[in-house]
Amino acid sequence: MRIALAGNPNCGKTTLYNALTGKTESAGNWSGVTVEKKAAKLKRKYGAFGTEIIIVDLPGAYSITPYTAEEAITRDFILEHRPDVIINIVDGANLERSLFMTTQLLELGIPVVIALNKSDIIQERNDRVDIKRLQAELGCPIISIVATEAQGLRELIAAAVKAAGKPQRRVTPVFGDEAVLERHKFVEQIAARAIVKGDNLRRVWLSDSIDRIIANQWIGLPVFFLVMWAVYAFSIEGLGGFLSDYFNETLFGEVIPSAADNLLSSLEIHPFLRDLILEGVIAGIGAVIGFLPLIMVLFFCLALLEDSGYMARVALVMDRHFKRIGLSGKSIIPMIVGSGCAIPGVMATRTIEDAGERRVTAILTPYVPCGAKLPIIALFATVFFPGASWVAPSMYILAICVIIVGGLLLKKLFLWENTSVFILELPEYKRPSLKYASSQMLRHSKAFIHKAATIILVMNTLVWLMQEYTWLLQPAADQSQSMLGTIGSVLELVLKPLGLRGWQPGAAAITGFVAKENVVSSLAILLSEGSEAVLSTPGGPLAGLFNPVTAYAFLIFNLFTPPCFAAIGAMRGELGAEWLWKGLLFQIGVGYTLAMLVSQIGSLVIYQAPAPGLPAAVGISAALGVFLFIKIKDTAAKRQALNLAAETRS
Amino acid sequence: MSSTIGNIIVGAVLLAVISWAGFRSYRNMKHNRCPGCGACEFAANNECPGHETGQAG
Numbered sequence: 001m002r003i004a005l006a007g008n009p010n011c012g013k014t015t016l017y018n019a020l021t022g023k024t025e026s027a028g029n030w031s032g033v034t035v036e037k038k039a040a041k042l043k044r045k046y047g048a049f050g051t052e053i054i055i056v057d058l059p060g061a062y063s064i065t066p067y068t069a070e071e072a073i074t075r076d077f078i079l080e081h082r083p084d085v086i087i088n089i090v091d092g093a094n095l096e097r098s099l100f101m102t103t104q105l106l107e108l109g110i111p112v113v114i115a116l117n118k119s120d121i122i123q124e125r126n127d128r129v130d131i132k133r134l135q136a137e138l139g140c141p142i143i144s145i146v147a148t149e150a151q152g153l154r155e156l157i158a159a160a161v162k163a164a165g166k167p168q169r170r171v172t173p174v175f176g177d178e179a180v181l182e183r184h185k186f187v188e189q190i191a192a193r194a195i196v197k198g199d200n201l202r203r204v205w206l207s208d209s210i211d212r213i214i215a216n217q218w219i220g221l222p223v224f225f226l227v228m229w230a231v232y233a234f235s236i237e238g239l240g241g242f243l244s245d246y247f248n249e250t251l252f253g254e255v256i257p258s259a260a261d262n263l264l265s266s267l268e269i270h271p272f273l274r275d276l277i278l279e280g281v282i283a284g285i286g287a288v289i290g291f292l293p294l295i296m297v298l299f300f301c302l303a304l305l306e307d308s309g310y311m312a313r314v315a316l317v318m319d320r321h322f323k324r325i326g327l328s329g330k331s332i333i334p335m336i337v338g339s340g341c342a343i344p345g346v347m348a349t350r351t352i353e354d355a356g357e358r359r360v361t362a363i364l365t366p367y368v369p370c371g372a373k374l375p376i377i378a379l380f381a382t383v384f385f386p387g388a389s390w391v392a393p394s395m396y397i398l399a400i401c402v403i404i405v406g407g408l409l410l411k412k413l414f415l416w417e418n419t420s421v422f423i424l425e426l427p428e429y430k431r432p433s434l435k436y437a438s439s440q441m442l443r444h445s446k447a448f449i450h451k452a453a454t455i456i457l458v459m460n461t462l463v464w465l466m467q468e469y470t471w472l473l474q475p476a477a478d479q480s481q482s483m484l485g486t487i488g489s490v491l492e493l494v495l496k497p498l499g500l501r502g503w504q505p506g507a508a509a510i511t512g513f514v515a516k517e518n519v520v521s522s523l524a525i526l527l528s529e530g531s532e533a534v535l536s537t538p539g540g541p542l543a544g545l546f547n548p549v550t551a552y553a554f555l556i557f558n559l560f561t562p563p564c565f566a567a568i569g570a571m572r573g574e575l576g577a578e579w580l581w582k583g584l585l586f587q588i589g590v591g592y593t594l595a596m597l598v599s600q601i602g603s604l605v606i607y608q609a610p611a612p613g614l615p616a617a618v619g620i621s622a623a624l625g626v627f628l629f630i631k632i633k634d635t636a637a638k639r640q641a642l643n644l645a646a647e648t649r650s
Numbered sequence: 651m652s653s654t655i656g657n658i659i660v661g662a663v664l665l666a667v668i669s670w671a672g673f674r675s676y677r678n679m680k681h682n683r684c685p686g687c688g689a690c691e692f693a694a695n696n697e698c699p700g701h702e703t704g705q706a707g
Contacts, residue, residue, distance in 0.1 A: 268653035269660055277664065455675040461668050 002054045002081070003042075003160050006074060006105065007089035008098050009060030010427060012117040015436075016089060016147040017057035020046060020157070046157045053157070056083060062097070064104045078108065084164040085111045087156065089147075092129055093121040093428055096191035099138075103172050103183055106138065111163040114142040115156050120149070121428055126198025134194040139171035148307075148433050207429055211313065215426075220317035227305070228396055233389035235298035236378055243293030244378065245536075252286030253534040279528050280464030281457060287524035287535050288452050288517045291375040295448055296441050298374065302339070303440035307432035311336060316426065318400075325407040331361040335403070338368040340444065342567040345370075349574055360410050362574045363583035364403045366563035367590075369395050371444055372451070372516035373559050379520050379536055384551040386538045391552075395559060398594075402560060406590060412632045414582070455515045463511055463522045479526070497620055498557060498592070499550045499599035499611025509557065515564050549606055553599035561591030593624060 005013045021040035042053035061071040064078065078086065088105050090098040105112050114134075122129060135142050141159045145152035175183040214223050234240070260282055264274045305311055315332040322331055330352045338345020345365045352358040369377065374392075381391035466484040469476055476482035480489065484507045491506025500506070504526045511518040520535070527541035535541060546554060562568060562584050572580045596617050603611040 264660070267656035267660065270657050273657060273660055273664065277660075281664075454671040457671045458668060458675055 001051050001085070001161070001164055002056060002083040003085045003087055003157075003164075004056045004058055004078060004083035005087050005089060006058050006078065006101070007060065007117075008062055008091060008094070008101060011060065011089045011091040011094075011098060012147040013057055013060065013089050016087075016115065016117070016145070016153075017055055019147055019150045019153060020055050042157065046153055051161075053161075061101060063101055078105075078110070082110060085113060085160045087113050087115050087160055089115045089117050090142075092116045092118045092144075093125070095129065095195060096188055099187045099191055100183060102138065103175070103187060106140065106168060106170065106172055107174055109168050111160075111166055111168050112140045113156065113160045113163050114138070114140055115147075115152075116142055116144045117147050119144045119152075120146045121430060124430070125203060128196040128198065130194050130196055134190070137171070137190050137193070139169040148436055210429065211426075214310065215313040215316050217317065217320050220313070221321070224314050224317065225393065225397060227310070229389065229393040231298065231301045231305070232392040232396075235294055235301060236381060236392050237387070237389045238297075240294035240297035241378075241382070243297070244291050245382075247293060248287075248290035248536045249534055252282070252290050256286065257282055275468075276461065276464055280460050280525055283524045283528045284460030284463070284521035285452050285456060287379075287521050288375055288456055289449070290536065291378050291520075292445060292448060294378055295371060295374055296445050299340075299371070299444040300437050300441040303437035304432040304434075307430070307436050309427045309429045312427050321404065322407070325404055325411065327357060327360060327364075327407050331357065331364070334361055334365045335368050338365040338370060340371055341447075342366045342368070342370045342563045343570045346567060346570040346574055356414075359575055359579050359583070360407060362571055363410065363579075363586060364406050366567055366571070366587065367399050367402050367406065367560060369399060369559055370516070370563070370567075371448065372564065375517050375520045376512075376555060376558050379523075379542075380546075380551050380555045382536045383538050383540060383542045384546065384548040391555075395555070398556070399559075402590060402594070406586070409628075410586065413586075413628075413635060451515060451517065456517055456521055459511055459514055459518045460521050460525060463507075463518075463525050467507075467526055484526070495557075496613035497600075497617035498553050498595045499603060499613060500546075500554060501550075501612060502545050504545060505554055509554075509561075512558055513562070513565055515566075516558065519558055547607075549602035550599055550611060552602065553595040553611075556598055557591055557595035559591070560587070560594055562587045589624070593621070596620065 005017055007013050017038065017040075020042055022043050038057045039054055042055050047053045056077065058074040058077055059071070061074040063071065064075045065071075077083075086105055086108075088102050090102060102112070102114065116129060116131065119129075129144075131142050131144060141163060143152055143156040143159050145156055147153075173186065175186070214220055257278060261274075261278060264277060269277075302311075315336065318332045318335075331349075334345045334348040334352075336345075337348045342365060345368065346362050349358050349362045349365065352361055377392050377395055381388065385391050463484060466487075467476070467479055467482045469483060470481055471483055471486070476485065479485050480503060485503055487510065488503025488505075488507035491510060492500070492503045495506050495509075504523065507526065508519045508522040511522040523542065524535045527535060527545075542551070563571075568580070568584070571583060575583055599611045600614055600617050603609060
């Protein structure tokens with residue numbers, strides 16, 4: 001038996017899907033998180049009815065007369081695959097709007113069961129939905145649920161199983177696709193009769209008052225920066241940092257390496273294997289896993305903010321600024337999703353209808369620092385800026401600036417017009433669910449550990465072997481003569497205008513393209529020789545390669561050059577080959593130039609002396625300036641010619 | 651003798667773990683997923699959106 005979950009965006013479909021199936025699909029407190037249908041078996045505890053039940057989660061739609069690509073997926077699935085039952089999730093807090101689609105679903109003849117979600121919010125408002133009356137008016141069973149708390153799900157599935165196979169009773173008039181106004185009027189009347197209004201004036205006043213500050217066009221942005229600063233200060237310098245220090249210095253700095261060393265020595269293991277395990281695997285993975293507590297605290301805090309309804313307000317604030325630079329308001333959703341992982345972020349750009357806006361968003365989304373980049377930020381913040389809580393938030397502020405300036409630049413460099421309409425829904429404020437925040441935290445932690453145990457482990461082994469052996473597979477007398485050393489030496493020349501010294505930064509940065517955490521683990525492996533100090537110790541091995549300014553520039557280089565290969569693959573899927581290359585060149589150009597400017601100008605201002613490679617930096621900046629000037633002029637001429645041609649035609 | 655057996659066992663375990671990790675990473679990357687992130691929202695049961703739409707893998 002197949003049960004489809006259908007409803008408006010942000011009505012709680014994915015939350016219900018996760019609760020029913022035990023999956024951990026990405027759910028968010030804003031619309032447009034689900035862009036594809038997903039299917040999974042119903043959890044055994046809900047499905048003791050002798051039949052296998054498959055739950056299909058469909059993208060959110062306001063109507064089954066499709067306007068967006070996601071709405072088309074929903075409509076096509078319902079009409080072509082005809083599920084046995086449709087569970088229509090109705091947002092109890094927005095009953096009137098939700099019922100528009102309900103009346104359309106009831107016309108299809110497929111049994112419909114309504115899940116009246118967010119009944120906790122209705123209660124908090126002092127409102128009440130007259131379920132019996134609504135059932136009679138719509139002619140289908142209605143079950144009140146709270147998807148986030150898994151309340152009412154057993155009853156919901158029981159009702160769906162009971163309804164399956166029976167034709168949908170029709171009590172509502174048939175309107176057809178054209179009679180939109182009549183349908184709206186009908187829905188309005190039903191909703192008005194079903195909602196028993198309570199006294200919630202104080203609540204509305206409070207919500208409006210908060211919105212006036214945090215969703216304000218001008219105050220909203222500084223408030224957002226302040227909130228993010230507090231979150232990162234707590235995550236990196238507070239609880240997360242405290243726990244990470246223990247992980248880095250004690251657990252992976254002393255306890256595990258000495259235990260492993262003792263065990264391997266007692267087994268009389270060959271020095272090659274011993275060094276590979278201790279200096280390659282444990283040192284590399286330990287350097288990354290050491291930041292796990294920090295990541296857990298950070299994602300817990302972000303999930304609390306999102307569930308409270310705050311992040312949707314941030315999207316609203318950013319939407320206004322994005323529109324000014326010609327980007328769609330819809331661009332903000334991929335970017336928020338991208339703060340977890342760039343891959344789903346880039347994939348979420350497919351909800352943007354206009355091709356130009358979609359391309360620009362896919363190119364700009366990887367600039368948002370994802371979870372994989374956090375260990376790099378945390379490492380450099382801890383070593384070079386101990387006690388300073390501004391480093392991580394500064395990366396996010398820089399990311400926003402790069403996105404805005406990058407958007408303007410892309411608009412000038414390539415022809416594209418148009419800004420599509422975006423309706424952003426503001427969910428009501430609510431007390432954030434600790435259960436939801438914990439599940440989000442565990443999901444990210446699981447992914448982080450999984451990544452450390454797979455790709456980072458493989459890369460650590462490779463990095464260790466490549467820094468121990470020459471191209472002739474002979475043990476390298478000096479690290480700089482090793483395979484990685486020679487590759488790093490070539491990159492050293494490329495990175496010289498950034499003020500970077502030594503071959504190790506280049507070698508570490510190149511491993512970061514496989515997975516960004518590798519930058520940290522590679523540095524741990526490359527610098528472990530000749531230094532007993534833990535990588536994250538202030539004044540430790542990293543201090544021999546960087547000063548605070550070049551460290552900050554290296555951080556920028558790693559964060560603002562192209563993302564990992566998997567994210568580049570996702571970009572290829574959304575952009576196609578030609579635009580992928582344009583996007584990658586743009587990202588390399590932006591990341592490199594920004595790091596170069598910060599390093600050179602920062603060194604001049606702070607140390608009153610330029611960083612190494614100043615002449616080359618000046619030459620590159622001049623060449624880039626000339627290229628941009630010519631390209632922008634060329635594009636402007638093309639745009640003018642196109643406008644002229646359009647005027648002549650009309 | 652015990653050192654030889656120890657070396658063989660430790661070497662074999664290490665090789666098996668690294669091979670498994672390499673295989674998982676390759677498979678995930680092939681399907682356009684996060685390279686090692688088998689636990690991400692797209693990995694379970696081949697639900698990667700890129701894969702479903704034929705844009706990956």
